[in-house]
Amino acid sequence: MAAYKAALINEIEKLYKKKKALVALIISLVVIVLGQLAVVGVRSGFGVRGAGSVEFPVLVLSVVVNTILPLFTALVAIDCFSGEFSHNLMRVTLTRPVSRLKVFMAKVTAIAVFILANLLILMVFSMLAGFLFNANSATFAAVERTMLAYVISLFPLFTLALGIVLLTNIFKSGTSVFFIAVIAFLAIKAFGIFFSQYTSLLITTQLDWYNLWLANSFPLAKIGRDFCLMLGYALMFFTAGFYLFDKKEF
Amino acid sequence: MRISKKAALPVVFTVGILLFASTALADIVSKSGYDTLKDGLKQSAASCSEKFNNFTLDYSFVIKYNGEIISSQNDVKKFDRLNGATEDSSRSLSPDGKVSDSYYYTDKNTWINGTDIGTGNEAYYYTEYTQERQMDVFDNPFKQDEAEDVEKIVDAVVGSLKDHVVVQENADGSKALSGSLSEVQIPALVNAVASLQVKQAFSGQNSYSARIPVLTQDIYVKQIEGSATVNSDGLLDYILATVILSGKDAQEQAHEITMETLVKLTDINETVVQKPDLSGKKVKRTTERNSAGPQISNPEKFIGTFKNDIIIEQDGKFVKIGERILQIAHVESANIAGKYSEEYKEGFETYAQNALTFTFDATTSNQAKSDAMFEFRDNDGLNRSGSIYLDEANAKVYFNLNMSNGPYDSVFSPVLE
Numbered sequence: 262m263a264a265y266k267a268a269l270i271n272e273i274e275k276l277y278k279k280k281k282a283l284v285a286l287i288i289s290l291v292v293i294v295l296g297q298l299a300v301v302g303v304r305s306g307f308g309v310r311g312a313g314s315v316e317f318p319v320l321v322l323s324v325v326v327n328t329i330l331p332l333f334t335a336l337v338a339i340d341c342f343s344g345e346f347s348h349n350l351m352r353v354t355l356t357r358p359v360s361r362l363k364v365f366m367a368k369v370t371a372i373a374v375f376i377l378a379n380l381l382i383l384m385v386f387s388m389l390a391g392f393l394f395n396a397n398s399a400t401f402a403a404v405e406r407t408m409l410a411y412v413i414s415l416f417p418l419f420t421l422a423l424g425i426v427l428l429t430n431i432f433k434s435g436t437s438v439f440f441i442a443v444i445a446f447l448a449i450k451a452f453g454i455f456f457s458q459y460t461s462l463l464i465t466t467q468l469d470w471y472n473l474w475l476a477n478s479f480p481l482a483k484i485g486r487d488f489c490l491m492l493g494y495a496l497m498f499f500t501a502g503f504y505l506f507d508k509k510e511f
Numbered sequence: 512m513r514i515s516k517k518a519a520l521p522v523v524f525t526v527g528i529l530l531f532a533s534t535a536l537a538d539i540v541s542k543s544g545y546d547t548l549k550d551g552l553k554q555s556a557a558s559c560s561e562k563f564n565n566f567t568l569d570y571s572f573v574i575k576y577n578g579e580i581i582s583s584q585n586d587v588k589k590f591d592r593l594n595g596a597t598e599d600s601s602r603s604l605s606p607d608g609k610v611s612d613s614y615y616y617t618d619k620n621t622w623i624n625g626t627d628i629g630t631g632n633e634a635y636y637y638t639e640y641t642q643e644r645q646m647d648v649f650d651n652p653f654k655q656d657e658a659e660d661v662e663k664i665v666d667a668v669v670g671s672l673k674d675h676v677v678v679q680e681n682a683d684g685s686k687a688l689s690g691s692l693s694e695v696q697i698p699a700l701v702n703a704v705a706s707l708q709v710k711q712a713f714s715g716q717n718s719y720s721a722r723i724p725v726l727t728q729d730i731y732v733k734q735i736e737g738s739a740t741v742n743s744d745g746l747l748d749y750i751l752a753t754v755i756l757s758g759k760d761a762q763e764q765a766h767e768i769t770m771e772t773l774v775k776l777t778d779i780n781e782t783v784v785q786k787p788d789l790s791g792k793k794v795k796r797t798t799e800r801n802s803a804g805p806q807i808s809n810p811e812k813f814i815g816t817f818k819n820d821i822i823i824e825q826d827g828k829f830v831k832i833g834e835r836i837l838q839i840a841h842v843e844s845a846n847i848a849g850k851y852s853e854e855y856k857e858g859f860e861t862y863a864q865n866a867l868t869f870t871f872d873a874t875t876s877n878q879a880k881s882d883a884m885f886e887f888r889d890n891d892g893l894n895r896s897g898s899i900y901l902d903e904a905n906a907k908v909y910f911n912l913n914m915s916n917g918p919y920d921s922v923f924s925p926v927l928e
Contacts, residue, residue: 308758309706310731312699320699403695457666462535472671477691480674482541489534496527500520 264359268367271354272341276371279340282378285333289383292329296321297390315403317391318384319410319475325383326414326468330376334418335442337375338425341368342506343435365503369426376418384411410471417467420491423498424464430505467491544676544688545669548739549662551747553653555776558746560651565591565782569775574719576768581722582606590648591784595619597648598784606722616787619643623787634793672696676737684743692735706730709756713768724766726758733757733767748776810842813901817908817923821853821862832859833866837910837923847883847899848872851910865890873899889914 276282300312300320312320345351354364388407428438428445446465453460460466470491473484542550559566570586586601596618604610614625622638652658666673676690694702713719713726732754739750756768821833833855841848850870855863873885883899900909908923 303703304729307703307707308710308726308728308730309703310729316695316699319695323699406695454663454667457663458539460666461538466671469671472696473674475695476675477693477696478675478677478689480677483543483674486534486538486541489530490538493527493529493531493534496523496530500524500527504520504524 265363265367268357268359268363269370272367272371273374276337276341276375279337281333281336281340282375285329285337285375285379286382288329288333289325289379290386292325293321293383293386293390296324296387297394301394312391315391315400315407317394318387318407319471321383321387322410322414322471323469326418326471327465330379330414330418331421331446331468332443333379334372334376334422335425335439338372338422339429339435339438339442341372342426342429343433343438346429346433346509347435361507362503365506369423369499372422372426373415373419376422377412377415380411380414380418384408406475409474413474414468414471416488416491417464417470420467420495420498421464423495423502427498427502427505430502430509461487462490464491464494543673544678544690545673547678547686547741548676548688548747551739551741551745554745555747556651556653559590559649559776560592560647560654563590564593564780565589565778565784566776566780567778567782569773569777571771571773573771574768575771576723576766580604581719589782589784591782592648594784595644595646595648596784596786606719614787616784617646618784618786619646621786623789625787634795635787635789637789637794637796639796668698668701670698672698686741687738688741689738690736694731694733697732697735702732705732705754706756706758709758709768713758723768724760724764726766726768727761728759729765730756730758746776750774810901813842813847813908814839816926817910818926819920819923821855821920823862823918832856832862835920835923837908839908842901845875845883846873847901851887871897871899873897887912 297317300317303309345354355361357364359367384407388404425438425442428442429435432438432441449463449465453463453466467487467490470484470487473480473487566589568586568588568590570588571584573583574581582603582605584601584603586599589598591597596616598614598616600612600614602610602612610629612628614623614628616623620640620643622636622640624636624638626634626636653662672692675692675696676688679687679689681687709732710726710730713723734753734755736753736755737751739747742748750773752772754770756770757765758768759765815838817837817839818834820831821835822829822831824830833853836852836854837849838852839847839849848871850868852868853863853866855866867890869887869889871885871887873883875883884896885899886894886896889895895913897910897912899911902909906925908925909921910923911921912919
């Protein structure tokens with residue numbers, strides 16, 4: 262456990278030192294600012310509310326969870342694996358007295374930490390923006406639900422990240438992984454539109470999982486099913502990814 | 512230790528597959544409330560257009576402000592699919608408190624439209640068709656070509672909101688569906704577009720301004736609620752949708768407007784559509800030719816000369832340089848024949864060189880029944896087509912030539928002196 266902890270700290274520090282985390286943060290803030298500008302513009306221009314104080318964070322989430330968050334998750338996952346493969350850094354990592362499973366787990370956990378941090382920062386800033394610019398009454402319950410929506414979005418994003426980790430262990434170059442991931446993401450989205458009866462099985466659809474948690478009639482069965490689906494995906498991606506990682510010669 | 516982990520890998524992977532597969536199966540099999548609603552809608556539409564002999568659709572729409580009804584519309588449509596007859600009575604209440612009723616009845620041979628019903632000043636327009644019309648009283652919207660695409664788009668837009676429809680199964684096999692979306696759940700784009708529409712509707716440009724304050728800011732859709740029942744036969748026989756809007760007036764005062772729509776499918780195979788008894792009522796009768804516009808009672812009146820002016824612009828003025836002359840020599844229901852010519856005034860001989868003259872023999876084509884089509888040869892010896900239409904009401908003839916050289920006026924007036 263101590264070894265895992267050390268490896269994790271090491272991975273998080275590596276991520277933290279990379280500029281991508283910072284860029285992700287800056288872009289997230291830009292989205293909030295642009296979103297707020299759009300809401301204020303719509304309000305003063307057309308007299309339409311656009312989004313209230315509680316709705317604004319959910320609006321931001323609905324946009325980022327399908328766009329920049331998967332994108333940066335992919336970049337970070339690629340960085341953690343392909344980046345180190347190509348720069349022969351993995352050899353350095355593996356010389357440490359830590360098993361490959363622990364290295365793999367530490368990397369994956371670091372990605373999860375990155376996603377969660379990104380979500381939390383987005384949540385805090387979008388809430389601030391929401392309260393500052395949309396001075397509508399907000400109930401505590403509504404705020405609670407918004408926080409819940411942000412936190413549980415970690416699960417689908419993390420599942421997606423595990424899928425990308427699997428890709429990084431199949432393909433060598435980080436660039437090809439990135440493009441394959443983006444194309445696959447778009448293809449799965451398109452598939453969901455044309456074969457709507459299967460949409461609920463797709464990872465891209467589960468990115469909107471947070472919506473279920475906001476429902477007035479809490480659809481417990483559906484939430485449970487989606488969770489099991491994501492868990493199934495995650496287990497498959499994780500084991501397949503680790504198998505390839507373990508077999509790799511560095 | 513390490514070996515056991517290796518052995519664990521395939522086990523965990525298999526667990527993942529099993530978990531995914533079993534849940535996926537459960538997910539596909541379990542029908543969501545949204546799907547139940549959609550299936551009910553489809554089955555009802557299919558039954559209405561193909562199965563039921565007759566049925567009644569009851570449709571009402573109400574706008575409420577502060578709990579008070581501002582305007583409403585109630586429409587009872589009776590369909591008799593076997594006999595191809597429909598009857599529609601509606602009553603509407605406008606914001607200024609005026610109640611108006613309207614009525615219409617159609618069957619294969621008749622079309623009756625009532626006006627000023629209930630005012631004591633009732634009048635009926637009674638149209639009789641010379642030929643029986645082929646008509647379906649109810650078209651299944653899901654049978655249209657684009658229905659499938661529309662359904663896909665709707666499904667995609669609705670997205671994860673599908674799971675907000677709650678199903679409650681009753682003991683008798685019927686299902687009660689309900690759903691409620693608050694502002695957070697309504698997609699921002701949908702909310703913004705709907706709010707804009709509301710702003711236009713209640714902008715004070717219409718009669719609503721007398722009863723509802725003009726909303727100028729902070730307009731949004733506060734709540735959407737819906738409920739429906741699917742009966743034991745799988746038919747959607749009742750659907751109620753409520754939309755609550757909120758907005759502020761110029762004085763920052765918040766107001767709420769509620770819109771309710773209710774559709775009920777009732778009296779299946781028990782509806783009687785009866786032709787109204789118009790004896791003793793004010794009736795205006797007309798006779799129509801089947802789908803070909805009004806039948807001309809005595810087409811011979813179109814025999815004669817029709818003209819219009821050939822006009823050009825010269826030195827900043829309109830100048831008449833000649834006339835187009837249309838001589839109709841023969842008119843029958845499916846055939847119109849005559850001669851077309853152009854005459855130019857003195858001094859415009861350059862135009863006259865291209866003067867068009869031909870005779871035509873137009874017959875009604877099957878594709879465009881309102882027009883009689885003909886062919887002619889233009890000055891360059893090319894075969895061209897044209898069409899002629901007789902407008903009885905305005906005493907005009909529309910004479911179209913499919914040519915693109917220069918301005919041409921296709922409306923001809925009769926020469927009467």
